[in-house]
Amino acid sequence: MRALDRIALILGLGFLYAPILILVIYSFNASALVTVWGGFSTRWYGVLVADVPLREAAGVSLIVALASSALATMFGTLAALALDRGGRFAGRRLFTGLIYAPLVMPEVITGLSLLLLFVGFGLDRGLLTLVVAHATLGLGFVAVIVGARLRGLDRSLEEAAADLGANPARVFATVTLPLIAPSLAAAFLLAFTLSLDDLVIASFVSGPGATTLPMRLYSQVRLGVNPEINAASTLLVGTVTAIVLTASWLTGRRGVA
Amino acid sequence: MRRLLPVLPALWLAAFVLMPVILTLKISLSTPATAQPPYLPVLDWSAGIEGWDSFLEALDFTNFETLASDALYRDAALSSVTLAAIATAILALIGTPIALAMARARERWQPLLVALLIVPFWTSFLIRIYAWIAILKPEGLLSAGLMKLGLIAQPLEILNTQGAVLIGLTYAYLPFMVLPLYAVLTKLDPRLPEAAADLGAGPARVFWSVTLPLARPGLAAGALLCFVPMVGEFIIPDLLGGSDTLMLGRVLWSEFFSNRDWPLASAVAILVLVLVVGPLILFRDGEATAKEPSR
Numbered sequence: 001m002r003a004l005d006r007i008a009l010i011l012g013l014g015f016l017y018a019p020i021l022i023l024v025i026y027s028f029n030a031s032a033l034v035t036v037w038g039g040f041s042t043r044w045y046g047v048l049v050a051d052v053p054l055r056e057a058a059g060v061s062l063i064v065a066l067a068s069s070a071l072a073t074m075f076g077t078l079a080a081l082a083l084d085r086g087g088r089f090a091g092r093r094l095f096t097g098l099i100y101a102p103l104v105m106p107e108v109i110t111g112l113s114l115l116l117l118f119v120g121f122g123l124d125r126g127l128l129t130l131v132v133a134h135a136t137l138g139l140g141f142v143a144v145i146v147g148a149r150l151r152g153l154d155r156s157l158e159e160a161a162a163d164l165g166a167n168p169a170r171v172f173a174t175v176t177l178p179l180i181a182p183s184l185a186a187a188f189l190l191a192f193t194l195s196l197d198d199l200v201i202a203s204f205v206s207g208p209g210a211t212t213l214p215m216r217l218y219s220q221v222r223l224g225v226n227p228e229i230n231a232a233s234t235l236l237v238g239t240v241t242a243i244v245l246t247a248s249w250l251t252g253r254r255g256v257a
Numbered sequence: 258m259r260r261l262l263p264v265l266p267a268l269w270l271a272a273f274v275l276m277p278v279i280l281t282l283k284i285s286l287s288t289p290a291t292a293q294p295p296y297l298p299v300l301d302w303s304a305g306i307e308g309w310d311s312f313l314e315a316l317d318f319t320n321f322e323t324l325a326s327d328a329l330y331r332d333a334a335l336s337s338v339t340l341a342a343i344a345t346a347i348l349a350l351i352g353t354p355i356a357l358a359m360a361r362a363r364e365r366w367q368p369l370l371v372a373l374l375i376v377p378f379w380t381s382f383l384i385r386i387y388a389w390i391a392i393l394k395p396e397g398l399l400s401a402g403l404m405k406l407g408l409i410a411q412p413l414e415i416l417n418t419q420g421a422v423l424i425g426l427t428y429a430y431l432p433f434m435v436l437p438l439y440a441v442l443t444k445l446d447p448r449l450p451e452a453a454a455d456l457g458a459g460p461a462r463v464f465w466s467v468t469l470p471l472a473r474p475g476l477a478a479g480a481l482l483c484f485v486p487m488v489g490e491f492i493i494p495d496l497l498g499g500s501d502t503l504m505l506g507r508v509l510w511s512e513f514f515s516n517r518d519w520p521l522a523s524a525v526a527i528l529v530l531v532l533v534v535g536p537l538i539l540f541r542d543g544e545a546t547a548k549e550p551s552r
Contacts (some may be wrong), residue, residue: 086263214381
């Protein structure tokens, strides 16, 4: 039984990691042919650094990711607090449904419907619409992560503070907030990576002049496999891995999920 | 104070989740037009009640009739659902042993295993699918490897087929199947399978009669988390499926970006929503047991 378990784990994780590893290895390939090994080289990273449109796209992605994940963390935390502390309120069911909808809704629908909204209200497509769309996407994920932490919270700590005379705002600032802070950070980072990663929604809601990194990469990927994308991917994979490791460290040893 | 908590997020959600879906429904009943925005009718707020009247009269179900009568859209809907269902079944088959192995691993290894499962999911979706192009193409690594082993004589023609789409779907959604399954299996009382084994059941019997029935909520949650987004998947059929693989997400994309037929794209979106909402409602009952599987 143990041996079978080990085989399942090795095959499963191998399946998950092999394509990424191959990508990383071939980003150091001297040859321009993606599947022929021509020796170790960092030339594609040089090409990457010199690629101005790609760098600009990365800048747009970073700005959008920062702004949208800040908004998502704020509104998502409020939503989680409302579900955990708000008691019964009118429309609670609809509220819950709307929080979780972007989590399962296919991205093409989220993207199209948000675009129709922006066009319907005559909003120019660009950075602002990107930020709003990504914040909406991230909000649900934040609510799930922070909500899980809130439910696991020892309420007697907050009650003790209240008994000792702290008003609700004081209780929240000095007891609740520090207790949920790690989950806030993890949620922020998840919203950040989701925004950084999104191609489909961004393609719908973004306008000329606001090309994100995935949009730029996608237009190159469509032209075929190319080693420069491998190099860009390796950098992105490295960044995201660092973020995930930080997040799981922040949420303690129980993992991010 | 407490009563005010839901107000801000509720306003945001109403504006950016509910309103857009209602608008999509409205535009799915409209007619495409060469105008800005490219659909008719546009509600004339200044005309008051009369404006509403002519607005509502101009709405019809033409786009849905097109979807129902045109073989292209029927095929796309059928292959979306079929591919998503097959991929979900494959995921259940390979996800269960992985989740089981994780749940039975030593306690101190489990957080690491969960993290290992999540890291690729956080890594760019586009890039992970892109990585498969280099593996699957005829002069790619898979063909080269199999030819070197003497298993095949000709390069594999798998890229740009439905097979490649299935591989991509399985690959991209594996964590979504394994994590909810693991969440249920790890809470499973280990004395139950032990008791079954003590009573003389073989490992296969223990699995079929004890473990699997107890894991069902996790399996259902995983299947839902995979099937629903897969139906509307765009990147995987676009990069791996070639021009032959039509899936609804891709049809929506090309109606919108290539044909600029916003109303028809909206009708496809509503169709997918219906296909998606169906399983969600069916799943409601099981929801309590497998609350919020981590994504």
